[in-house]
Amino acid sequence: MEFITIKVTCDPALIDVLIAELFEAGFDSFQEFDDGFEGSCEQSQFDEEKVAVLFNEFPNVSFTVQEQEKINWNEEWEKNYDPIIVGDKCIVRASFHESRPEFQYEIIVTPKMSFGTGHHATTYQVLDYQMELGHQGKKVLDVGTGTGILAIMAAKRGAKELVATDIDDWCIENSEENFTLNSVKDVTLIKGEIDEVKEANFDIVIANINKNVLLDQIGAYADRLNERGQLILSGFYEDDIDDLLRKANDYGLQKTHSSVRDRWAMLALEKRSV
Incomplete structure (x- = not known):
């Protein structure tokens, strides 16, 4: 290809x-x-x-x-890829790095072209917040999964059901490989847009994409959330927070948490009946 x-x-x-x-x-x-x-x-x-x-x-x-x-991305990334430490509990490393069992969460990735290895501030912030958010027994949707890293963290945090989507063949291929590397089973992986997700009643929806896509799709995320469900958004700048909050309010989504790293932002929202 x-x-x-x-x-x-x-x-x-x-x-x-x-x-x-x-x-x-x-x-x-x-x-x-x-x-x-x-x-x-x-x-x-x-x-x-x-x-x-x-x-x-x-x-x-x-x-x-x-x-x-x-390209042989394993070979390319092995030349340049360094492990990422998120907070003091999580390490994201490639399969060619030595294991670091002193970390509570160890995520192994084989990076290809897919976005989301933990190096970028958006992925880092979502991972950091996931370690504080209860996932035990929850149903989780990861939209635009990329490497699958956020779905993997959800599994490690105890999610009982996982659905992950992406529009890109590279990402589907890469996330499947990374799910296997991390012994994450029973993930429903969907190639396509959010409309391809026919299920609802998710407890957590994660979307680390970009501002324009988030603004366009936020209603679809809200439709798939349970009452009091959590929506985690990233992939945008700090200056974009107000625009996203205004749109979120139209769907009964209320801010519960936010963070900023290197000008990039993350928002956590809760669905509440209007």
Whole structure:
């Protein structure tokens, strides 16, 4: 399978906007840098016309597009991937690192193109909050699961039923592999958008995606939550919190917790009857 990589050089203030726009143009995996970011998608999803129109609106932004063959991500990540320690209880490590049994939660990942290894501030914050949130016996939905790391934490915290979704073949492949590495069984893994999740009555819904998708889908998350269920959102900046809270209030979702790390934010909300 071939894929397209686009490397964008831009003002950091534009990164979130451009990533959201490229997501709409078919890109689904992103990595940020100080001076821009890279985005990737399967070649079949690449819409060259949409990308050209987008960047015509941003004349001070430069970009390059490259076709690539499928990469041996195990080999690539082994060169650069360092374990992540979340708080003092959790370590996220690759399979080629030594085990660290002194941590209460040890999550093993085989990183590919999928977002969500714990390095990014959004994933880190959700993991940190999950260690404080009761999961025992709960039914949990992880939307946009990526590496599957948040669903894995839910399982380790005692969730009784897990559903995970993603729109990307890479993420489905990677999350399946990571579920196996962490002995997480009986996960219902769905390739597709939130509308493909026909179940409801979830106690916890997690969505670490991006602001535009969250604003568009927050009603669907609320519909799938039990009364007093918890919705955990991340993938947006601190400046976006108010916009998300206004939208959340339309669906009876009330803020219970928030955090910020490196300008990135996380919100925890509870569903309450309006």
